[in-house]
Amino acid sequence: ATSACSVEKQSDGAGSGSAASSENCGSGKDFLIGMSQANNAEPYRQVMNNDIETAAKAVPGFTVEVADAAQDNSKQVADVENFLTQKINLLIISPNEAKPLTAVVKKAYDQGIPVIVLDRKVEGDAYTAFIGGDNVAIGRAAGEFYAKTLLPDGGKVIEIAGLPGATPAAERAQGFREGIKSNPKIEIIASQPADWLRDKGQTVADALLKAHPDVNAIYAHNDPMAEGAYLAAKSAGLETKIKFTGIDALPVPSGGIKAVQEGRLAATFQYATGGREAVDLAKKILVDCSKDVPRSTTLDTMQVTAENAAEAYTKLGGV
Amino acid sequence: MSDEAVVTMTGVAKRFGGVVALAGVDFSVRAGEVHALLGENGAGKSTLINVLSGVITDYEGTVAVDGSPVRFAGPAAAQAAGIATIHQELDLVPGLSVAENLVLGREPRTRLRTVDRRAMLRTAREQLGRLGADLDPRRLLGSLRVGEQQLVEIAKALLLDARVLIMDEPTAALADAEVRRLFATIAGLRREGVGVVYISHRMEEIEQIADRATVLRNGSVAGTVRPGETDRGRIISLMVGRSAESLFDVAAAPDGPADREPLLEVDALSVRPKTVRPGRSEPTGVTLTVGAGEIVGLAGLMGAGRTELLETLFGAGSPGRRSGTVRLGGQPYAPRNPRAALRSGVGFVPEDRRRSALVLAHPTGRSIALAALGSLSTLGVVRRGRERAAVRGKMAELAIKAASAAAPVGSLSGGNQQKVIFARQLLVRPRLLLLDEPTRGVDIGAKAEIYRLLHRLAADGMGILLASSELPELLGVCDRVVVLRRGAVAADLTAADSTAEDILAAAMGVAVAGKDSR
Amino acid sequence: MTDTRTPPGEEVAPAAGTVGLRGTAARWVHRPRSRRELLDRLFAVQSLFALVVVFVVAIAVSPRRGGEILFLDGGNLGNIVRAVSEIGIIAVGMTFVILLGGIDLSVGAILGLSAVGTATLMVDSGYGILPAVVVVLAIGLLFGALQGYATARLGIQSFIVTLAGLQVARGLARIWSGGLGIPIAYGDGPKEAPPAFEFLNGSINGVVPVPAVLFIAIGVAAIVVLRTTAFARHVYAIGGNEKAAKLSGVPVTRVKVAVFAIAGLLAAVAGIIHAGQLNQGSPNDGAGYELDAIAAVVIGGTSLAGGSGSMGGTLAGALLLGILNNILALNNIDANVQLLIKGLVIVAAAALQKLRNTVA
Amino acid sequence: MTDTRTPPGEEVAPAAGTVGLRGTAARWVHRPRSRRELLDRLFAVQSLFALVVVFVVAIAVSPRRGGEILFLDGGNLGNIVRAVSEIGIIAVGMTFVILLGGIDLSVGAILGLSAVGTATLMVDSGYGILPAVVVVLAIGLLFGALQGYATARLGIQSFIVTLAGLQVARGLARIWSGGLGIPIAYGDGPKEAPPAFEFLNGSINGVVPVPAVLFIAIGVAAIVVLRTTAFARHVYAIGGNEKAAKLSGVPVTRVKVAVFAIAGLLAAVAGIIHAGQLNQGSPNDGAGYELDAIAAVVIGGTSLAGGSGSMGGTLAGALLLGILNNILALNNIDANVQLLIKGLVIVAAAALQKLRNTVA
């Protein structure tokens, strides 16, 4: 049961369910679902959109409209407000940041609109359900992989971090450090941000590899940066000496699973988009009129290595 | 007039890099006198008054007001000390109204510290009225003609109620009537005890109004004279440093064959612009011819449409419908843009050199070669050797004074800048040369050189159409003078048997008996 | 002596026949006085005209639900103004800068810095609202003034100065905040901000959002300043012809410093509002706002060359962009297609603008 | 008559004493001719000078390993040039645009569009290298030319046109790619790109990376073009005084269109290299590259006002930025502090630039 689809139910205290009105549910009706996305420019979020749209197509009566906040908290607030003006039946939101979106999500929820929060929680409990991965856990999983499998005898690790200021970057860093604790011979010798970007990952790794050619592995906060680091190592002739790992494992051609399959990355750790799960939940709320939906679903990560890459790709819906 | 000097400058020196603009000049202005500053282009006149008006702050020597030495930190400080300046280049803000320009930096305030518009407009009307300028102070400055802007500039300086008023070529863009009114104003100021510094290249003006004249030559004082009582030749020789006769051996227009081959034939040319720009007099039914080897003058009052006609002939006029026919060398000629005009062998020297013709920071040599690059390059690559030779040739031919061909055009004196534009046009070997006020702001020596050049070009068979506001120039240089009035031809006169009065009469629409007046 | 150039039937200031006009106070009436001026006036409201067009189109294409035009919904209109309020306030400052002939690329980053400052001071340092606001405004003002000084005194083009300023402000914001957004919780305890600060999130009579009110108030104040003060004349003059302004005794350096200081100050105001609206001060916020603000200014008819333009146009331009964003979103236009449409609208607005200049 | 204004010891065109100077040809030699010109020459290499300074500082502060200066490591130097090659190539096009008196904000987005195009055409549409490259270059050229046309003909400022163009190009890239990067796998099968394309990832003799070679080649070609062609003279003339250029018969519209087309073309070249270097065409790549390119141009001494500057300066400016980025990363400087340092270096370079203009 390592699948990301496995749902871990955590009926936490506020489980009285949603304030969503039930008159508006039932089969055979049309539903407008607003999907407020933080930033389409991140591949992970684009895949999330795609997952939601694909899954929604399979549900008769569902129409999903996606709004892109382009990484701007204010714009995302406006996007949600516009959805409210349009009188959507359900809101799925993947917040850019927690606090700034809390108020507007509450506003929607208080208007009786079921709200499914994806990937990043908002504060308080004014939402119907949360579905997301646990970045600390993912970082920890990666760290444990380093400690036990990748560098059992210890070694030097370079970290290529996400955008400074982004929560996932902080959490993936933190989890990783927890994970490698079990193996004190693993040492993080340098950490530089590359803003989630492949090209920046390459440039940053260029310099870091110069300063530390004896490094054993590079831990990148996402797959594109890991790939960038790989390219840098390749041009330095170090690509076989160094192991690379990423995070995200998107089941798309440009994603990390393919990179593992093709031998560039040693491993990647799935950060599930939760898109399909969200639509399932929406179906339960809107079509099945279910009042009892899980309040919080933490999506497992899946470790993708050469052994299971091909299988993981199809399993996660890759084409 | 008292003998007490209001402003005294002693040993003022200033250099720009390697160029010595002023080499220890003594100069003073007394209350109630008009003190003229004379000199060739580049003699240092503007530099001297820039020191006096606080524009240049890093100079050597001393400036004293009422006997006590001062050192102005900037233009505002000089103004506060009672020194107002009308600068050579028009320095006004096109986006503000006339009134706003007049009070800029000294806006009248209401009790709420906001601008008092009533007071502003009242002042503006008063000031413009003093100059007899018939302008609505609310008009945007940018919509005014150059001459009108010059009047605003003058009014603005008068507004300062200064004790010393500096005028650097205030009449360069003015026609006769305005000049006369300006002189009346100057006379009034002088009675009120204002000291006036007056710079002009027009000797008649100096003789008319100046009490004293200081002649600068190469940054030093060559002498101070009383213009009314001194022979003009002596003043000129002070300016140029040699006898004046050699300058003015410009033979009157060489008489060519009476029936020259017509080069440019304009027949009933009219332009109906797509968008009407106020203040422009587009050509309306203009008919004229310029023969090969002929110099034809274009006369008219301010805004008569000379510039517009030349621009139209060069393909640079207002876009719009044109009617009538123009033939060049017998072929139909209707250039869509300046490029086409140049290709057909027509050159144009525009009237506003800084705005329309030059990039002041670019090297002189490149500026000269710009229009002729096509013939100086092979497959788009400029042939340096050829370019250098061509530039060198033209610089020598026109006696352009520059430190080198690499010196920025902006470092040349006004007259030499004008010659650079000439050189550029001549390099394309035009058949027809259109000139718009080519001697504006050019000193007397350089003017003579330009006239000689024009005659030489004409003798080589070039046709020249010359617009000018200086009647002596038109009568002295041209074979014929075409007078424009509101865009139409008012008269077509033979220069040899016409007088300034004839031209003026035609320009103002007064019929003159016995002349070919329309 | 009559002025034959003036079309008949119009009041003309009595022309001066002789010297001494004193006393013949010409009345300065506020009516159009010639066909040209009429055209001018008409085009002066050109951005307003464009705004109305976009508004009408928005109504026409607005989705309806049960006969109700969603776009016209009171809440929606409030949302629009609230959503543009920050960009709008920045654009007011940007208008001054652009009129001056400059540009300010740093305002978005200053907004981020100010939002962080507001949150940190109130939450971490326990400042009251007033001290926090004052300190943040002072920082914005100072940052802007420094940039103005660099432009005016070192003579470096403002594009470069503020491009560098952008990076510096962003770097400072990240360092100050430790890289993460500082959430603002309200209450009286430690690490809590005064609850009164939440008023930025409220609305007056439950209809008009407070940020919208602030935006409009600042906009109107700016219109008045631009119309009535000598300072504004000096800004136009420097933008139109800096040398002339200098020769006229306009204190060029001082005006430039003041203008960039105003831009910084208003960016700080926007940053405070931003923090209030989002209950958080995030160091990465405001990225790219400068370009939106510039677009609003240009759509509003102010020339990037400096010296000509109006504040009313800027307000109209900001609202136009807000309506555009809103109606595209209401109709669920694909985000990528939205990019295309917005690009084309900006060019169209600028072209319209150009048309005006050619005619006038 | 001698001209006393000319410093002694210099050749001068003989002044006209009498009529008829024809024949007295003054020699126009190409040596430094006065202290002033000497200063000019010295400062002309000012950006080179700054580059050397930064280079030396980098050596001084470089981390060492066993006595070896890491910064000077052959591979590291190669990496630096490779890393700046895309920005550098864009900056070459930007130099033309800025010399013309314009600005191009769209180049980063065109890079993204081109990278997507390259990948899509080769991987999805099965194009060979040459057809794919030609199509992508044509797209970049056309996009730039269109922007040039809008600026030249509609007379809209290039800032606005290209700001809109940025959005349009980005939107197109996202639509074309479906929002996700298109990975480039090499091989002969379907959905695979010709393996030869991987040469962009290689290096010559295992030392000099191919993108670096391309950058240097393009840079040198641009230097030659700018020094020798009539086209370049026209660019300078338009940037210096457009009206004067027009009256001198310079085909202004054509030159403008050509310049923006060149900028678009070079952005497309950079996009192809980008795709090759990263084995992927991602629609979001290249964001903000335009600002880096502008910074390189300005540090290189080209004035944003147009009409003055040099291509050599731009190359030096790009390398300077690359070295700066590299040495900051080699020393593991905090990313936020990096932002501050870069901002200050840009201002310092511009101030140095200004100093030059004041002295000269």
Ligand SMILES: Nc1ncnc2c1ncn2[C@@H]1O[C@H](COP(=O)(O)OP(=O)(O)OP(=O)(O)O)[C@@H](O)[C@H]1O
């Ligand atoms: N900013 C400057 N930089 C370099 N050289 C200058 C500058 N200003 C003036 N010069 C030089 O100083 C000398 C004096 O110039 P100035 O403008 O005072 O002449 P002028 O007598 O006013 O001439 P004109 O009659 O043409 O107006 C000239 O040789 C000119 O080239």
Ligand SMILES: Nc1ncnc2c1ncn2[C@@H]1O[C@H](COP(=O)(O)OP(=O)(O)OP(=O)(O)O)[C@@H](O)[C@H]1O
């Ligand atoms: N209101 C205006 N709008 C646009 N261009 C103008 C305006 N007024 C004048 N111009 C242009 O400015 C230039 C100089 O005009 P100026 O006032 O010197 O007229 P002028 O040369 O005395 O008269 P003429 O038309 O006879 O040449 C000309 O090119 C003229 O067309």
Ligand SMILES: [Mg+2]
């Ligand atoms: Mg002068």
Ligand SMILES: [Mg+2]
């Ligand atoms: Mg004229």
